[in-house]
Amino acid sequence: MADDSFLNDLPKQYDHAAAQEKWYPFWEEQGYFHSEPNPDRKPYTIVIPPPNVTGALHLGHALNNTLQDILIRQKRMQGFETLWMPGTDHAGIATQAVVEKRLFLDEKKTRHELGREGLVARIWQWKDAYEKRILGQLKEMGCSCDWQRTRFTLDPVCARAVRHTFFSLFKEKLIYRGNRLVNWDTHLQTAVADDEVFHETVPGHFWHFRYPVIDLEPGEPTHVTIATTRPETMLGDTAVAVHPDPETTLEGVIAGLKDRLASAPAKEKPDLEKELAAAEKRRETHLPLLIQLRDMAKAGRKLMLPLVNREIPLVADEWAKPELGSGCVKITPAHDPNDYEVGLRCALPMVNILNPEGTLNANAGPYEGMTILDARKAVVASLEEQGLMMEVEDRIIELAHSDRSKTPIEPYLADQWFVKMDHLAQTAMDAVTDHRVRIIPERYTKTYLDWLREKRDWPVSRQLWWGHQIPIWYCATATEKELEAAFAGRDDVVWYRDEEQDQWLICVEEEDLAEDAVPGHTLTREQDVLDTWFSSALWPHSTLGWPEENEALKYYYPTSVLITSRDIISLWVARMVLAGLHNCGEVPFPDVYIHPKILDGYGEGMSKSKGNGVDPIDVMEKFGADSMRFGLAYITTESQDVRMPVEFECPHCQALIEQTKKNRVQPRVKCKKCDGEFSTQWAEKPEDKALPRGPVVSERFEFARNFCNKLWNASRFALMNLEGYVPGPVPEEDLTVEDRWILSRLATVTAQVTDALAAYKYADAARTVYDFAWNEFCSFFVEMVKTRLQEETSRPVAQRVLAHTLDTILRLLHPMIPFLTEEVWQMLGKIAPQRGIAALCDAAPSIMVAPWPEADTERQDDQIEAQFACFQDVLKAVREIRSRQNVPPKKEIEFSVRCEASYADLVRPLEPYFLSLATARATGWGPEIAAPALSANVTLTGVEVFVDLADLIDVEAEITRKEDEVGKLEKLVAGKKGKLANANFVERAPEAVVQKERDALADLESQLAAAQSVLEKLRDRK
């Protein structure tokens, strides 16, 4: 006898917190998350996109990880040996920046006061704290990662992979060092990548000033005028450029404008005309001067750079646009990307005027030591003093800022390390074009290929302390012979001569080199660390222990799918593909699924800096992990990003306060309902921090919470009614119509959910099972089974079908709703340990390891489904009449149905259910049924439902309703008639479509006739 005492204590509402606390540790103890290579099963592997240890997870992470766990759990149930590899990313610059910021805020200390070791130790502490928090959040979400394999991009296993990769790229000469212009973050004192730079518009000025011409000859201009938004950079100017062919270029511009004007729409013409007039005027005013200057440039003439009194050449270069400004442009190769290119083309010296921390260096002469802004003021003042300053315009400037420190970026010349991309990029492109890697949705392949096509070399060095230090040692003094002697017999050391710097670059594969590794010489190690993406690029194989040849790597690599967001397709996905191909000779994954982005109610991305970010922990506390997961899966459609309006929840009265662009950046917000105040993430002052915190939540998860609760209660009903359950096969003839209907639908739904998940159609899977569980299982099957459970004879079969159907629904939902399904599974196992209709199965000890349902296609029965649909139609008609006639719920009514005899035969077996589902009793079925004298009526296709309510009926209401119905039907009939009267349609449309329309017309006409006849009767009786 099963112990079912727990049934008395089941709460009416699903207690998500209790279930989560109970089952996650259980799964862990059972070792279900852990995977080992198993030759008897196929592997299914996902590596987590490692979250940055900079902070806690946000809702985007919750979505990303939910989608991964859904696949992992499903595949595990399908019998794959599943590995979900978890881990975190050290996120070099981002993490160092937050820790430095904290250090300064809390202790007023800079990293220089702590030193490299001290700071790195602090960052490890930070990492430990946040890694714990991140992994904790994943566990709370129910993620079934193999925690025993947890990796960190900076741990020894990953470090070894980084060293080996760097070494082999260096050996193949795919890594080089060069003096290049980089985006310099003067605050963090490091180069940052292009993608770590954002632009912000700020008000600024556009200064026009002039440089004197040296050795002036008669008829020549005394000065050359140039303009800039950054006048202090003139200290680093090494030339002024003018276009080599201003005549043709200007003519070209004018011709182009004329062409455009000819074909432009009227509303753009005035602007174009203005532009053309300006260009033509310029031909008169500027061109002669530009030609003269060009000739002077070709003659090698020089200008005097004021303030620092340096002679600089006038050069001819196409970068100077004759149609813009004065037509001349100052060239500062060390501090501007375009000027840098000009500098290379014209072999100009590159004068760096900046110190790493953003002050001016000795090259700036009298301005040495000043900050950029101070120098700017001083330079402007000096130029004015010397009468060289012309006009000053106000101008809005798009200023580059560092994403990490939020301070302005300075273009800066520095020694940097690069990975040569031409060949590597090509391999990554080929992998996608020949479909070894498939990107889903497909449109993102364009993003991927477009970026790779540029094949821009990848700058991989960062002047940071937190990261993989570049394994290069420098030696300027040794000879090649000495190196050969020192590293004789070692194939883990290679060296090249750096001609630019006149020194040896020595790279070693694994062990660090000692200072005195080359006798008689001192080696110094490169201080820079590698770009974070360098280690992330190796993630799919480094986590499996590469370069070590081990069983896990062989078994799990390549992984099965990568699930990520679109903003890192180029940064990460492309680099993983090329690194995987380079290191392992195989793509890292055959599929890349790009999921939607979660936006707020204004259509903006969520971020901490906007204050609209939702913390998954808050969502789970309010709705439960199951609801969050289901809600996220439900919105994951292929086509679209998703808007999720967010609200503050008042901690005093739980009222929801709409988030506006205004209040979401305030440190405190007042509740509109209870007037209580609460703090937000912006609270910094003690008086704000003292207030209770108002979490940012979204009501979008409510429907999922309701669904979970519905399931919980349906399960509760089933459990409470399985008393005396005896397992056993059910003979086919014992199945009722509703049994066969639900089993048919169950087979279809099982197939649909399985197919949807295989195609990454999460929303389809979620919607399908939601509709089935709620609208078919709960609303019909459970309701209908109630009466059968009351009777001894029908009870056993009813119980078996009920248990089996619930069992299958639970398994279909488990990947999305893991905790609730396990909770019910365990209870169901106690009462009904063996389940099934034809063949019996012992319930698995956990739903996590239960087999994924197979669609029982033999049970799919269109006829039964059609029969059931008829029943549902009539039931709905009866309910509608009840409702619109305001019949009290407990009052029993009678109805009759005029229909074909065959229709009557279909529905009659289900006749008793009209009583339990609509408190209604059928008095007659068939073609001979006559309309009662006074009736409420619903007309269906070939079917009329009558309720004789004699003196209770609200005749007036029925007349109005019927009139509306007749009007509507008349319109439809007219529409159809028109369509069929169109010879074109009848001739050209496929016969089947035409026939369909004819049938529809006939049907509508009969409905109309029926409705009219009822209406007439009602009018007569009035």
Add this chain to the structure above:
RNA sequence: GGGCGAUUAGCUCAGUUGGUUAGAGCGCUGCACUCACAUUGCAGAGGUCACUGGUUCAAAUCCAGUAUCGCCCACCA
């Protein structure tokens, strides 16, 4: 500047290869709480599918253009 995507009910979204009277959830209206569930049930109202053209017997769906919004990439002395 280049590319990608979106625009369907008050809100958030579905809508297969063009083909019945365009759907769901929330919200709204009415009715109903001993009987699994009020986080519920039953019923109802609510849409010129952004706009303008085109293709077609037939367009929410295909094509072109316009408008608005979002995202990515590049660039701006």
